[in-house]
Amino acid sequence: MKLYYAPASPFVRKVMIALHETALLDSVELLPVTISPVNPGEDVPAHNPLGKIPCLVRPNGAALYDSRVITRYLDSLSPKTALYPDGDALWDALTLEASADGIMDAAVTMTYEPRIRPADKVYQPYVEAQWQKIDRSLTTLEDRWMAHLNGPVNMPVLAIAAALGYIDFRHNDRNWRASHPLLATWEAEIAKRPSLAKTAPEA
Numbered sequence: 001m002k003l004y005y006a007p008a009s010p011f012v013r014k015v016m017i018a019l020h021e022t023a024l025l026d027s028v029e030l031l032p033v034t035i036s037p038v039n040p041g042e043d044v045p046a047h048n049p050l051g052k053i054p055c056l057v058r059p060n061g062a063a064l065y066d067s068r069v070i071t072r073y074l075d076s077l078s079p080k081t082a083l084y085p086d087g088d089a090l091w092d093a094l095t096l097e098a099s100a101d102g103i104m105d106a107a108v109t110m111t112y113e114p115r116i117r118p119a120d121k122v123y124q125p126y127v128e129a130q131w132q133k134i135d136r137s138l139t140t141l142e143d144r145w146m147a148h149l150n151g152p153v154n155m156p157v158l159a160i161a162a163a164l165g166y167i168d169f170r171h172n173d174r175n176w177r178a179s180h181p182l183l184a185t186w187e188a189e190i191a192k193r194p195s196l197a198k199t200a201p202e203a
């Protein structure tokens, strides 16, 4: 299998976490790419018309995207691990993962906005609205999801940790820990897990 990859992408990190958790890292060739919404290059769109990573190319040449499809595929290849719960618990788990992905989407948009637009075209209220999405989500995690986060470690729980890691990596100036102490305490502990420690983005 081949994975179109960039170490700074939180969505790619989800896949890397899943590869560590399932012990499938050796079965994947990492293909580093540098892309952006205005410069997708040629390789990624040839497999994913959306031009986004992560994109996993299976041995038969068929591509899988997006991150939550790839993580579920990797889980299916590894019967000994359970990255997703069975039964009714699946729906909450998928909603938690959607929260992580939504936080990442907003945080990645905040990163792209000043990088891609000329300085005089950056629309700051749009950037602030992205942060509000994140801030509301972190509050909701503390209000409603701590039991899940402190329960069995599965892919959605790890995805939340990856989302917080990306905020630290790109938007540390927002100081999210000050207003979300429960999450801060939780994050400090789970960040020690090898699949997270080995995939942390480096400045």
Ligand SMILES: N[C@@H](CCC(=O)N[C@@H](CS)C(=O)NCC(=O)O)C(=O)O
Pocket (backbone or CB within 6 Å): 008, 009, 010, 011, 012, 035, 036, 037, 038, 040, 050, 051, 052, 053, 054, 065, 066, 067, 068, 101, 108
């Ligand atoms: N929903 C997608 C989001 C993937 C995504 O936005 N990846 C970013 C990199 S962090 C990307 O490829 N951006 C290029 C673009 O938006 O065209 C997933 O879960 O994989």
